Structures are given as structure tokens and as C-alpha cells.
Amino acid sequence: MTTYNEFVIRFANVNGSGSASANGMFAKSLFRMGIPVATRNIFPSNIQGLPTWFEVRISERGHFGRREDIDIMVAMNAETYEEDVACLRPGGYLVYDNTRGRPRSLQRSDIVDVGIPITKLILPEFSDPKQRQLFKNIVYLGAMSALLNIDFSILTGMVSSQYRGKDALIKPNIHAMEIGRNYAYKYLDCPFDMQVRHSELAKGKIFVDGNESAAIGAVYGGATVCAWYPITPSTSVAEAFEKHALKLRTNQDTGRKNFAVIQAEDELAALGMVIGAGWNGARAFTATSGPGISLMNEFLGLAYFAEIPAVLFDIQRAGPSTGMPTRTQQSDLLSVAFASHGDTRHPMLFPSSPKECFDFASASFDISERIQSPVVVMSDLDLGMNEMTSDPFDWEDGRKYDRGKVMSFDDLEESEAFGRYVDSDGDGIGYRTLPGTHPSKGSFFTRGTSRDEYAVYTEAPEAYSENMDRLVRKWETIRELMPKSEIYEANHRAGILFYGTSATPMKESLDMLYEEGVELDTLRIRSFPFGHEVQEFIDSHSTVFLVEQNRDAQMKTLIVTDLNVHPDQIQSILYYGGMSISADFIVNAVLEAYERDKLPRLREVSS
């Protein structure tokens, strides 16, 4: 039986061999056929020579999580043949270069063997050794187009537009693609019974990664200062901000830039610059990952206590610094939530799609200026660095930025006495002034140590504790401002909570569980502090699972701390291997719990 638009293909390559662009074209061509696509780059912390894998999952059912058994493997790295062959599901296809025959290690009788003499095909066609290497990738791309029935005009069109201006490259690329394609048509069974066809499902969507989306959100959100220090997987946030701001924010008449990007000397300085700019009334942000957050701790406390807006993007990765910088995790929650010494708490946003990276990025500046405190957007490597099908970005013209409580010259003229930390509105948020506003009113001294409501230095215990209590009132205001959870409820007894990229395999998990007679209500957490709906959801389900990609159940700790929830109310499903979490993992964990606790299923499942 032929299946369409529903498979996982993995390309095994050597880092730095030029495969990235061919693999990218492969994924994009499917997207351009209207098929929902998600990609996953599994790469080492290295520039050249080590194994990398590029996984493409296409699914009309919305199943985009990592899968543990691969349908099609394009094995281009001799070093990893064995493991690459091992991860194919029975009946899967193995595509490989058989110029030197088929290695013994590839013997598996339950898979389909698709050998293509790529090296041999290339040899007579190209003389330059660099081209020979590069075009191997293009040859398999061409072969795959035949084997999967990819619209070839889309591929050739992509080559032409990619090399626009470098016309000399267009012909050889298309030629290399044709070599692979013609070989496949001539000698192989084309197409596979697992193939693609045009679809409408991705129509109107975009194909983008989370970091670039966040960067564009920062441009739209009015960020003018970006200070950062390079660290995988966050680097592309700052780089994309600069790229898009250059295009969208350069004054066409003067050539001046309505933004500034500073590559700081370290993460301490990066956040220091953001805080300086925020203090001075500019929208500023930094992008980093766990090790950077560690370095930013002292400054985060200062910003919390001095009440200065700052936006941070934490693109999480597996810790520690020298660990697995190119692997994904959701393991910075606790270190961000309570970053710094003393009593501190920082609000977090948890995007789970590129569109949400854009939305949260722009919203975070409004929230941060409104609450006069840092806001951290918690993405991760999986979302940040992989292109996937997403809803397009949208923006309502006329939308005003919420600059929060900032007093203008006129406000100060009319005011009696200015008190920076006076809670006159009862929401825990005082009014601030920007330096230089008024000759005689509204100036104050910002400090990280204690002061009274009028920003005057004091070490009086009452002043200190009153200030801390006001910050708790502010926390409750923040709770109301944060985006609410996304809930799907159908009165089931059991529910499952998740956040960030654990949402990616959720549709597939729920579909698989349904097959097993298990139906779950769902709640996707989108922010910390939590809305009341999280409390209600937990209280109204007798069994509650919480999926996380860390070892210590960090979100659970936050829920138990921030809400009135007993730890026993939540069963954790924890994955922390550094790959993105798969539906198989979630389903197994849920079913195990059902077995162990003899939980009732909705239907008997015939086995």
C-alpha cells in the first residue's frame, strides 16, 4: 500500500561536508509542495569532521516529534553506518553510496537496500576535488527526488534562486541533481511506496526556526539595543536580529540604524548593557543559554530589586558548559526562575512554536516595561535551531507598545512629590522616571541595596520587608499579565501538562494513547507565574502527568512552589538524554503508569 506525506527520513553526514545546504533544500522542497514539515539537526559541538544527522519529518496528521525508528535512512557517513542501519524500522529504506560495494555491517534482511554509486557517478563529471565532495550531496538529493516523487521543478527553481547572481553555479548543481535523478529512474524502483504528493495543509504557513522568529519578534516589539555574547544555541537570535533590523530599521534617507547590536565581552557585560539601556528607557534584550544565565545571576538580582526592564532569551541546551552544548533540554527553569542571591523571582514565557517565539518576543518587551523587571523567554535548541512549519507571523497595525509607568516632563510638572517605589496604584508597581526628563523633579538614585519608597538609602528592617512585600504584590500583578495556558478539556479523569518543545510530539502521543484506550485532557503551560487555570486543571483531574525535558522535575517544583499543589498530585514524565523528547517515550511512560496504578481505560483494546 502506498502512503503519502507521512514519514521520517534521516540523513547521516559528516560535519562540514556541505550536506547542510542539500538537506535544507530537500526539506524546503517538501514544504513548497504544501506538505507540513519539521526538521531536526543533530550535530556535534565541532566545525568539521564529526558525524551529524539531519532528520526531516513530514506529517499530515501533525506528528512532528522525534521518532525512534526511521523510515528512510540516507547513510552518507561510513563511520556511523552501523548505528544508522540499526535505527531503521523493519521495512525501511536504506539509501547509501555503493561505489565500493555494500559494507558487511549494513547487512539487515528486513530493510530495503537502495545502493547508488554516488562517488562513481560523480567522478567523470566533475574534476575539482572540492566539487566532487560537494556534489555528492546534490546527487543524492536528485536521487531522492525520483525515489520520493518530489516535484523536480521546485528543486531546480530553488537552485536557481539560491545561486542568483552566481550563475556559473546553477548549471553544475542542476546537472548533479539530474545525475542522481536519472540513475534512480533507470536502475531503481521509483518511487518508493512511501512518497510525497502536493498538499494544501502547509498553504499559507511559513518554514522557519524559533530563533529567527524570536529575533523578528524583537524587531517588531521595538527592541533597540541587543547586547549578547556568542553561545550555541542562542547565537542566531542576535545574528538574525541584526540581519532583520538592518533591513527593516535602517533609515533609508540617512543610512543611520535605529538599533544597536553590541557583541559584549561576556554575558555579565551583555546583561549589564541591557540593564543600562533599560534603565535609560530603551527596549533592550540579550540572548544566551544556560552557562550565560549562570554568569548573569548577579545582574538579574540587581534588575529585580532595582526594578529595571530587561528581556532575555534563554535558548536552553544540555548542561553544563562543557557537556553537550549542541543537545536540547528544558533544564534552566529553576536557575532562571530564582536567579541571583536574595529573594528573587523572574517571570518566564515558554514558546512552543516559531510563531509563538515571535509573539512572545514582542510581548515580552511590553510585559517587561509594564512590570519593570526582567522577563525571560525560555526556548530551547530544538525549537530555536530547527526549521519547521509554522503559522505565519502577524501584526495588527496601530498596535501600541506598552511602555509601562514612565513619567513624562508634564507628568512631573503636575505631580506633588515623586516617590520611585511608592505603590500608589496598589498593583505593586511604582512610577519611574528616565534620566534627563526634568530639571528639578523626578531624579532618584538607583541602587541594588536597600532603600525606602522614595529611593533614599536606608537599612531599616521595616523598609526592607515592606519593599519585599510590595514585590510579592507585584508578582500577583504579573500573574494576571502573563499569557494563559492552552487547555483542551473533555472531562477526562486524567490530564497531561507540558510546555515548550514537549508540545511537538504531543499530538502523536495522544493519537497513540487513544489507540490504547487512553484519553487525556491537556494543558500547555505558557508562562510562569502560573495562571489560576493551572491550579484548577490539576485539582479537577485525579491523575495528572507533567512532561519535562530535565531530570529534576523543575516545572513541578515551580508549580508546587507557586500554587497550592501537593507534590503527589503530579506524576512526572522526565526525559533528559539531550535529544528532543519522542512520542514513544511519553506514551510508554503514561501506559506504564496506567498499568502500575491499574487506572481505568476508556475502552478495552483488542490486542
Add this chain to the structure above:
Amino acid sequence: MTFVAKPKIHHPLLKVNEIGLKRRDYEGLVSTLCAGCGHDSVSAALIQACSELSLPPHKFAKLSGIGCSSKTPSYFLGNSHGFNSVHGRMPSVATGANIANRDLIYIGVSGDGDSASIGLGQFAHAVRRKINMLYIVDNNGTYGLTKGQFSATNDRGSTNKRGVPNLYTSIDLVSMALQIGASFVARSFSGDKTQLVPLMKAALLHRGFAFIDVISPCVMFNNHDGSTKSYGYIRDHSAPVVDADFIAPQEEIEIYYAPGTAETVAMPDGSSLRLRKLEDSYNPRNRVDALAYVQNALDEGEVVTGLLYVEDDSVDCHEVLETPDVPLNSLDESVLCPGSAELAAVNDSFR
């Protein structure tokens, strides 16, 4: 507790400057530092410099790190915003603030612990980024606020209050600033207002990173015989250079001594400092010579004071970053938000 010079006598403190303000309008809170602390003299000099330049007090932004020195922004320019940030990190906060609003006048006050130890990296990078600011280090060779540990500017062999010698080479921030590209580099002595005030005025009018290393004795922990940052030691070892022809963009900085003459300067503690001006041949426009000059003097145990280097066509960070003439913090959504039509094009680029 000392008081930063409060106006008791009528002239010149009650004189009104060009914008109708008195010296008092440039003052801050009463200092809580130790009586005789050099840092208070630095604040007093700043007050004088700012008022004499007739700059509007609320257009200053004062930033500091942590330390006795970093407390001083409370004690001058009471009508301007101040930011007492974290230890050693004032340069980054000042950088961000400056990028956000290029229209203010930035004064950073730091200590030698703050800038030469914990914040050495941030200091260096603020210099090389050409942040348009006056950066003052109240240099006492010790950690005042944590009670007398050696700082990195303390000279090797110099002893602390208990007689224990410092075993490590000192860092000379002036040499560093010269080497990394500060466009205005000077050194002075807190007790030498005659030299310090004109230097501060020139620095405030300078575009780019203006650095003044002010030797500022800590009377609590570093004013004993074995210390090379004491009043006594500096008095005996200072070798001032005064730039004879520095012309500020708006105003000529007064020249105090003729070449080859000597001047006796009254000190806050009642003593006096004898400054000797070097020959006219000292040229403050040559970075390499300035560096050699400072280093040679240091080798001979002499502290060179005065304007050591100034760049005439200096640039600041905003030219490097190509930011607009108006401050970034004044831009609103009408300029910053590209709007939905542009976003449609952005979306298309991902298809």
C-alpha cells in the same frame, strides 16, 4: 563624616553661572565617607567643574560600581539620575545607558578594586568601545569598603596598615587606557583641585572615552608611611605634566603654571603638594610617547600627573554604531515597528 564643600563664604560659590545656577545646584547629599577621604575631594572637584562649565545638572547620568568610591555619585549632582550598580560592572551599564540615550553627559565613578580587579575586563572593553563618558577611578590602592585589602593598583613592595608588603605587580590603568585606545587620558591627585578641575572640564567636553585616574588616598587604610598611595608619598613622588595648549571645543582650559615653575597646592588635610610642571616639549597628542613616558616614570617611582594624551578627532561609540542623531530611547512604534505590510514580505521570505 565630611561635608563636600558647602558654601559658607560668598565668593565664588554663590556666583551664578551662565545658566543661572549656583554651585549649590550641583551638589548632592552629605557624604558619609570618612573625614579626609580623598574621594570627597574628587566629588567637590566634579561639582566645581560641572558648575563652571554651566552644564544643566539634570542632563547628567552618574553611574558607579560598588565601593566607597562608587558611593560618591550620591554626593554630587543631586538633580541627576544615578545608578549604583554591581561591583566592577559599571562600564557595561554605562555602555547600555549611553547607547540608549546619546544626549546625556555620562560620568562613571569607580574604584581601583572596582576597575582594576573585578572589573578589569569591563573597563578595558568600555575603553575600546569608545563610550562617550568621563570615567573616573578614585584610586587609593586599597579596598576601602571591605577594609583595607590590597587592590591591583597597589605597588609591589608597598605595605598595608599592618606592615605586610604587597607581593604582586601593580596594574597601571593609565597605561592600559592609553594602550587600548582611550582618546583622553589623564592622571591627577584628589588633593590637587587646581589640576583636577580643569582636567575634569576638558574631559567632560571631550567626545569619546575620557579617563582620569585620580590618586585618592584612603585615610583609613592607605595613608601610612609604607603606602605608595598616601598623601605623603604622592607629595614626594608626583611629576605633573600639564598640557600647555589644550583647547577644548567650547572653552579654553586655563593654564595654571608656566613651564619650569613650581606651584604649591593646598591639600584638604592641611598639608601642601608641590607640583612641578615639565617642559613644553611634552606632546599629549602622541599615544606611543605618552605610554613610554608614563612607563618610564613608573620605573623611576614617579607618578606622572596631568593630561597625558588627547586625540583631537576622537569618535564615540555612536559613530561606530551608526545610530541616529536622536536618542534611541526617544523612538516609538512609528519608527521602530516595520508594520504588517513588511511582515507579509518577511513571511514570504520563509516560503
